[in-house]
Amino acid sequence: MDDLMTRLVELQSKNSDFFIKQVHLGGMQLSLCGFDTLMDFSKTLFQLQSMAQGAPVPSTLEDLAARIGGKTGLSAHDVEKAVTNGKLIAFSTDGSFRIMLEPVPASLHRSVSEPQQETVLMGPHDAFQEDIHTNGGMLRDKLKTDKLIHLRFTVGKHHRREISMFYLEDQLDKHTLEYLGAQLQLNEHIELDNLQNLAQIMGHRWWNPIPTYLSTELPIQAVNFLKRGRIILFVDGFPYAFVFPKVWYDMFCSAADRQFPHVIMYFIRVVRVISFITALILPGLYVALVSVNPDVLKIQLALSVAQSRVGIPYPALFEVILIFIIIEMVVEAIQRLPSNIGTTITMVGGIILGEAVVQAELISNLLIIVLAATTIASFALITIHASFFVRLAKYFILAMAALYGILGVIAGLLVVAIFISHITSVGQPYTEPWTEGGARHE
16 A cells, blocks of 8 residues: 555544445446545535546547546655545545546535625625635636636645635736735745735734735625726635725725616715714714813803713713723623624613713713714714724824814824825725726726
C-alpha cells in the first residue's frame, strides 16, 4: 500500500463520514473514496454505472475514465485537495491509477430567498446566499454581457477559502484592479473566517471604525456598482457581495432609489444627509446650549430649556451619556432577541423606561426628544456600518461640546471630516466621487 492509500485509510479512521468502497464499473474493479456528507453517493454511483454501461466495453482504465468523464494524472496532493473539496476519487486495485470524478452534490445550501437585512421598497426581492457559484450565476443572469469578467482566488494557509471577483472591463479603473489583485496575492496566507480577516487582507487598519468595503445582499445593488466601475467580491460561505472601492456617498445613495422619480430620489437622499448631520451633532448641541453657551438662545427658549431641567441632579453631559448608554443597550437587545418578540419587548420597555426616568426627574423632557431624533436619524443611513460609525462619532463631538460649547461642536465636525478624508479604500480616496471607470460623481 503506497503512502497516499495509507493516508486515506488513516483519514477514514478519524472521520466517520469518509468512506472507501469497492465497486465494479465497466467490468473493472475500482475503489471509491470521499466524504459522504459532501455528496449524494447513491445517486452518484447510479450515474457512474449508467455512464460506464454500453458498447464498446472499456478495455483500459484510461478508456473508462474518458467514458465516465473523469480527470486522470493526479498527484497525491491533488487527490487530498480534491477529497476535501467534495470530489469523488476512484483508484485502481494497486492504487497507481487515480481518477477524479464530479459527484452529485449534497443539498447543503438554501435556495434563493428574499433579503433578510436590507429592505426593498421597489425592485427585485431576490438576495444572495452562501453558495459562491449561485451568487455568480445570479450576477451573470442580471448582467448579460461579455464585458463581465470573473476571476477566482483562494486564501488561507490551512483552511482554503474561495473568492470570486467580478468586474466590467470597460468600466473599471485598472489601478484599482491591480491593487486589489496584489492584496489578495500578498495576503493569501491569512485565514478568511470572518469579515475582520477580509478587511485585514485588503489592508484595512484595525482602529478605523469605517470599513473600506461595502456589503450588500441585493443583486440589483451589486449590478449597479459594477456599472459604476466598482469591483464585486464573493467569499464562499458569506451571503453578501463585497464592493470595492467604497466612497463616502455610499452612506446616502442606493440603487433602489432609482426606482423612484428623480425629484423623489433626490429628496430621499437629502433626508439621509440631514439624518447623518443630525445624528452626529444633536447630542453635542444639546450639551453645548444647556451647559456652555445658553446665551446664544433667545431668552424665551433659554428659559424653557432651563425649566425642563429643573430638579435634574447632575450635569447635562452625564445626563446625555447615561440615557444614550441605555439606548445602546436597547438597540443591542433588539438585535439579539427573536424577531417576533424583540421589537415589541424593547419598544414597550423603552416607553416605560423613558416615562419612568422623566417622572423621577433623572433626565429632562427635552433630552427625550433629542434622544428619539438622534436614534431615528442614525438608522436612516444606507449601511449598518455607517450607522455604527455615527453612533460612535457622536460621543467624540459630545465630549468636544462639553469642553468648548458650540465651538467644540464645529471643531468636532471638522475633525470627523478630516478623519474621513484621510481614509483610502483599495488605494482610492474615500472622499473621491466615483462612477464609470473611476470617474466623477454618482
